[in-house]
Amino acid sequence: MATLETRFCGIPLVNPFLLASSPSTDDLGMIARAFEAGWAGAVLKTTSVESDEVRIAYPIMKSAGHGPAMRGLFNTDLISEKRADEMLEIVRQLKDRFPDRRVIVSIEASNRSDWESLARRSRTAGADLVEIALSCPQGTDLEGYDSEYGTISHDPTLTRTVTAWVVEAARPMPAYVKLNSGVTDITAIAAAAAEGGTAGFCVMDSLESLRAPELDSLRPDPGVEGLTSRGGYSGRAIKPVALNVLSKVAAMNHGLPISGVGGVYDWRDAVEYFLLGASNVQVCTGVMQRGFSIIDDLLDGTLRWMERHGFSTLDDYRAGALSSIVDNESLRRDVPIYYEIDPDGCIGCGLCYVACRDGGHQAIEFDSRTRRTTIVKELCVGCGFCRGVCPIDGVIRPR
Amino acid sequence: MTRGVALYEAARCLGCHEAPCTSRCPVKIPVYEFIASILSTNFGRAADLVYRANPLALTCGISCPSWKYCESGCTLRKLGQEPVRIRALHRFAAGQEHRTPVFPAIANRSLPVAVVGAGPAGLACAQALRMSGIAVTIFEREDRIGGNAAAHFPERRELQAALYEDAKGLLEDDHVDIQLSTEVGYRFLQEIRREFAAVCVATGRPVWRSGQEPYHGQTMTGGPKDLLQALYNRRSPLPPDIVVEGNGRAPLTIAMAATGAGVGRVRLVTSGDATVSRPWHRDLREAMERGVEVIRHTRVRAYQVLPDASYVLEAHDAANGETRQMITAAFASVTAREREPWVDAVEEKAGNLYVAGEASTAETTLTAAVMGGLRTGRSIAANIADRRNRGDA
Numbered sequence: 001m002a003t004l005e006t007r008f009c010g011i012p013l014v015n016p017f018l019l020a021s022s023p024s025t026d027d028l029g030m031i032a033r034a035f036e037a038g039w040a041g042a043v044l045k046t047t048s049v050e051s052d053e054v055r056i057a058y059p060i061m062k063s064a065g066h067g068p069a070m071r072g073l074f075n076t077d078l079i080s081e082k083r084a085d086e087m088l089e090i091v092r093q094l095k096d097r098f099p100d101r102r103v104i105v106s107i108e109a110s111n112r113s114d115w116e117s118l119a120r121r122s123r124t125a126g127a128d129l130v131e132i133a134l135s136c137p138q139g140t141d142l143e144g145y146d147s148e149y150g151t152i153s154h155d156p157t158l159t160r161t162v163t164a165w166v167v168e169a170a171r172p173m174p175a176y177v178k179l180n181s182g183v184t185d186i187t188a189i190a191a192a193a194a195e196g197g198t199a200g201f202c203v204m205d206s207l208e209s210l211r212a213p214e215l216d217s218l219r220p221d222p223g224v225e226g227l228t229s230r231g232g233y234s235g236r237a238i239k240p241v242a243l244n245v246l247s248k249v250a251a252m253n254h255g256l257p258i259s260g261v262g263g264v265y266d267w268r269d270a271v272e273y274f275l276l277g278a279s280n281v282q283v284c285t286g287v288m289q290r291g292f293s294i295i296d297d298l299l300d301g302t303l304r305w306m307e308r309h310g311f312s313t314l315d316d317y318r319a320g321a322l323s324s325i326v327d328n329e330s331l332r333r334d335v336p337i338y339y340e341i342d343p344d345g346c347i348g349c350g351l352c353y354v355a356c357r358d359g360g361h362q363a364i365e366f367d368s369r370t371r372r373t374t375i376v377k378e379l380c381v382g383c384g385f386c387r388g389v390c391p392i393d394g395v396i397r398p399r
Numbered sequence: 400m401t402r403g404v405a406l407y408e409a410a411r412c413l414g415c416h417e418a419p420c421t422s423r424c425p426v427k428i429p430v431y432e433f434i435a436s437i438l439s440t441n442f443g444r445a446a447d448l449v450y451r452a453n454p455l456a457l458t459c460g461i462s463c464p465s466w467k468y469c470e471s472g473c474t475l476r477k478l479g480q481e482p483v484r485i486r487a488l489h490r491f492a493a494g495q496e497h498r499t500p501v502f503p504a505i506a507n508r509s510l511p512v513a514v515v516g517a518g519p520a521g522l523a524c525a526q527a528l529r530m531s532g533i534a535v536t537i538f539e540r541e542d543r544i545g546g547n548a549a550a551h552f553p554e555r556r557e558l559q560a561a562l563y564e565d566a567k568g569l570l571e572d573d574h575v576d577i578q579l580s581t582e583v584g585y586r587f588l589q590e591i592r593r594e595f596a597a598v599c600v601a602t603g604r605p606v607w608r609s610g611q612e613p614y615h616g617q618t619m620t621g622g623p624k625d626l627l628q629a630l631y632n633r634r635s636p637l638p639p640d641i642v643v644e645g646n647g648r649a650p651l652t653i654a655m656a657a658t659g660a661g662v663g664r665v666r667l668v669t670s671g672d673a674t675v676s677r678p679w680h681r682d683l684r685e686a687m688e689r690g691v692e693v694i695r696h697t698r699v700r701a702y703q704v705l706p707d708a709s710y711v712l713e714a715h716d717a718a719n720g721e722t723r724q725m726i727t728a729a730f731a732s733v734t735a736r737e738r739e740p741w742v743d744a745v746e747e748k749a750g751n752l753y754v755a756g757e758a759s760t761a762e763t764t765l766t767a768a769v770m771g772g773l774r775t776g777r778s779i780a781a782n783i784a785d786r787r788n789r790g791d792a
Contacts, residue, residue: 069410347477350416368417391413392478 002306004299006314008257008279009174009199011128013040014100016280016314017270017298020261021045021106021131024287026080028090032097037292038299041102042094043202043282046079046133047087048108049118054081057229059222062211064237072237073285074211076222076229079108079136084118088125095126106131106178107166111143115162116169123173130170132198134159135180135205136232153180153205156192163196174199176259181245182208190249200257202282203246206232235285239263243276250277251322265290267301274314275321337382338399339375345395346373352386352396360385400484405491409438411475412483419472420485425770426459428452430469430485433492445492454500454526454568455519455769457561460490461554463766500568506532508787510596511576512779513538515583518546519765520772521601522566525575527776533783534574536595540582544570548765597779599753601772640664641710646671650714651682653726658689660730666692753779 004015019025019034019042026045034042048054056078065071080087087105094103105122107130109115122130134153142152142162149155152162159177166175177193179186181204190201210230214221220228242262250258260278264270265286273281286294311317341352341364348371356364356375363379364386366372375386375396387396400408412434420430429448436445449456465486473482512528514521517539525535543549544566549559569575583591583602592598641657643650646669654667667686687693753775 066407347474348415349413349474351413354416366416371417371419 002303002312004303004314006279008102008259009129009176011102011174013102013280015040015299016274016278016302017295018043018102018104018259018280018282019287020282020284021133022284022288023077024284024292026082028093031090031094034287034292034295035094035098035101038295039101039292040280041104041128043104043106043131044080044087044090045082046106046108046136047082047084047118048079048110049084049114050110051080051087052083054078056081057224059224060231062222063235070235070289072233072235073288074209074222074231074233075206076231079133084121088121088127091122091125091127095128102128104129104131106133108133108136110141112165115165119166119169119173119175123170127173129199130166130173130175131202132163132166132175132177133205134162135178135202151180153189154183156188159189160192160196163193163198167197167199176200176202176256178202178205179245179249180205180208181241186245186248187252190252190254194252194254194256198256200259200279201249202259202261203249203278204242204262206234206262207238207241209233234262235289236263236265239269239272243272246273246278247276247322247325250319251325264298266294267298267305270298270302271305274318277319277322279314279318338377338380339382339384339386339396340399341373341375341386342395342397343372345392347392347395348372349391351389351391355389356386400487400491405437405488406440408484408488409434412438413474415474419474420469420483423468423472424452425468425766426453426773428469428489434483434485434488437488437492442492442495446496446498449489449492450498450500453766453769454773455523455562455565456489456493457497457565458519458548458558459766459769460486460493461557461561462548463489465489468766497564499571500526500530502529502568502572502574503532505534505574509533509783511536511574512783513591513595513598514601515598516546516601517541517544517577517579518601518768519548519562520768520775521546521599522562522569523769523772524599524601524776524779525569525772527773528780529569529572529575531777531780531784533596533780534576535569536576536578537569538578538581538583538591540580542580544577544579548768596783597753599772599775599779601768601775638662638710640666641712642666642668643712643714644668645714647714648682650712651686653712653714653730654691655682655686655689656726656730658686658691662730664692665690666694668694668697670697671695 006013006016008016015038017038017040019031019039021043022045024034025031025042031042031044057076060076062074063070063072064074082090091103091105094101103126105118105125105127107115107118107122109118119130134151136153141147142158145158145161147155147158149158152158163175163177175198177196177198179189179193179201183189193201208230209232211220211222211228213219213223219226222228239262242260246258246260257279258277259280259282260273260276261282261284263285264273264281264283269286270281283294283298306312306314306317309317350366350371350373353364353366353373356362360383361379361381363376363381365374365376367374382398384398390396412431414431414435418431421427424430429452433445433448436442436448446456449460453459463486466482469485470482473485476482509532511534514525514528514535514537517537521537521539522544525537528535539546543559545555545559545562549555549562563570570577639662641654641662641664643654643657643665644667645651650667650669654665657665683693
């Protein structure tokens with residue numbers, strides 16, 4: 001019987017599914033409902049000692065694609081508007097009601113004493129972990145320190161310094177760093193955090209991004225009175241970016257656990273994260289869009305997959321796919337491959353024909369009368385593009 | 400359909416290569432292209448595309464039997480899904496930015512063309528002619544445009560409004576004369592044939608009035624024109640049987656043409672004694688040898704005596720040699736021509752009489768009528784241009 005129980009930074013988790021720091025984790029009642037639904041823990045919306053001065057400029061969100069077809073979500077959200085003591089009260093009540101669930105306090109500060117006091121107060125309130133939110137794409141400065149990188153998350157020295165402050169202040173409660181992918185070399189930042197004593201990593205925060213103006217009004221959307229700001233991009237579209245960053249951090253041999261975030265909607269996304277080195281995943285946009293109940297699919301799908309493959313714990317396959325990542329030069333060039341179209345499954349839309357004609361090797365023939373498509377084996381190089389163009393999964397297969 | 404629903408629906412379109420929806424559209428609207436334009440919120444291009452293919456886009460957007468055309472070809476059906484709601488998207492595109500056509504100036508030395516009937520076929524024909532720089536006079540029996548479409552479709556109120564909207568360009572154009580409440584009978588038709596470069600008969604399906612209802616399953620034709628239309632427009636190639644009434648050579652020739660074309664039973668009804676006194680008795684004998692049944696001393700107000708007839712043709716007026724030739728040719732062409740199902744336009748080979756739109760079949764559709772009108776209008780314009788070129792040469 002497979003189990004999803006696991007550990008993160010030494011702390012036991014009932015399953016590897018956590019709520020990421022987001023609007024879903026800014027309210028006691030919401031998090032309580034999530035825990036009742038089965039979530040193993042929640043990273044609270046980031047708090048700071050100046051939180052009560054924070055005012056969010058609404059509207060803050062705009063999706064790419066609508067409804068179930070939403071590809072990504074842009075936001076100019078900020079940290080929680082709640083005061084730090086209100087946040088810590090939420091921690092107390094959650095720990096009281098759900099002792100087996102993990103409450104992680106995400107903290108952000110602009111000077112040493114604030115970083116340290118937030119870490120200490122979180123520990124006192126009974127939090128299980130502290131997430132060091134260096135990573136917000138909107139940026140975090142540090143008073144008294146001039147950084148050529150602009151924000152802490154891009155600066156290895158500041159990352160090491162801040163990590164060390166928080167880790168020391170939080171002790172014995174573990175603290176880990178959340179990484180931002182928008183840096184030149186993520187491994188340099190991760191190494192600096194490891195030197196600072198981080199207990200693990202969270203990979204990754206939303207991507208720094210920008211929305212173009214709305215084309216009728218020529219005003220930004222989201223925007224306030226014709227003005228907007230840079231923000232973060234999340235959702236399905238960022239998963240390959242997050243997996244790439246994850247795999248780089250996971251391959252560093254620091255021996256630290258990683259919490260994966262970015263575009264997790266269903267169990268397959270989660271398993272991909274585990275295979276590329278994550279110990280657990282955090283979900284934000286998927287939950288915001290589909291609700292806390294997606295936990296059912298995450299738990300059930302992951303377990304069934306594990307049983308199908310004979311894995312009994314997450315550690316049996318965690319990081320299992322890392323060894324298959326090599327430099328492109330190391331890939332063999334002489335393995336024969338071509339694709340075939342299943343004539344019974346083909347619906348005759350001709351999309352593969354157009355794609356191969358104008359985006360491939362002109363290896364697909366289309367019969368205008370019968371609407372049949374055929375791949376000419378001799379011309380097909382096996383690039384695999386047609387598979388994704390076909391509206392029906394599995395109709396075009398490699399041979 | 401709201402903008403949001405239109406975007407949702409447009410996103411369902413797969414965008415098939417050589418899209419079956421387009422090839423099944425009578426007016427060949429580039430379906431995928433206009434749907435893709437909706438999806439990219441380029442509503443202007445979407446409107447251009449539908450109006451370029453179909454000047455009565457708004458009208459057809461309401462009442463096109465799209466389930467028989469574009470939507471029947473939708474690839475989504477192969478997945479067991481509902482087809483993309485193409486007609487609704489079409490209506491959305493047409494309604495977003497209505498296009499009033501900009502007609503060119505009238506070409507030199509071009510006589511106007513008469514169009515009989517201001518229904519969808521007639522309006523489409525007039526539009527096509529006007530687009531070719533030809534002035535048009537439309538004769539309409541009723542006191543409003545719209546024809547059968549505005550009278551018999553369930554959505555007739557909307558249709559009527561849409562027709563007026565679509566016909567706005569014609570109604571406001573200085574070179575389009577619309578004569579409402581003007582009935583064109585056979586003799587008037589012959590008259591106007593001399594006054595106009597061509598006459599397009601776009602009278603559509605005959606509408607039976609009270610006291611005139613045919614017997615069940617029977618299609619009655621009022622005159623040669625109707626038979627001609629029926630022959631050209633019927634989807635089933637030939638009527639199973641036909642009754643021709645008249646005393647002259649014309650009904651006889653028509654009857655012989657009908658047997659020659661393979662009509663199962665042909666009856667010739669004559670009020671006199673057809674065997675002796677006529678100089679054409681040899682022809683009559685030949686006709687009888689070919690299987691024409693001759694009923695003498697009878698008048699065809701004889702529907703009562705021939706309740707089993709599918710077609711009754713009063714051919715008194717067909718004495719005109721040209722009309723006789725036309726009908727004879729129609730019999731020949733109906734069997735000879737392989738017809739696309741929606742083509743309901745016909746061009747007379749000789750003379751200047753054209754027929755557009757639907758005749759008396761139950762499968763008649765508004766879009767087919769529009770298609771017929773457009774085709775006929777273009778064909779008339781091409782012929783006029785031809786003649787002019789020959790004259791110039």
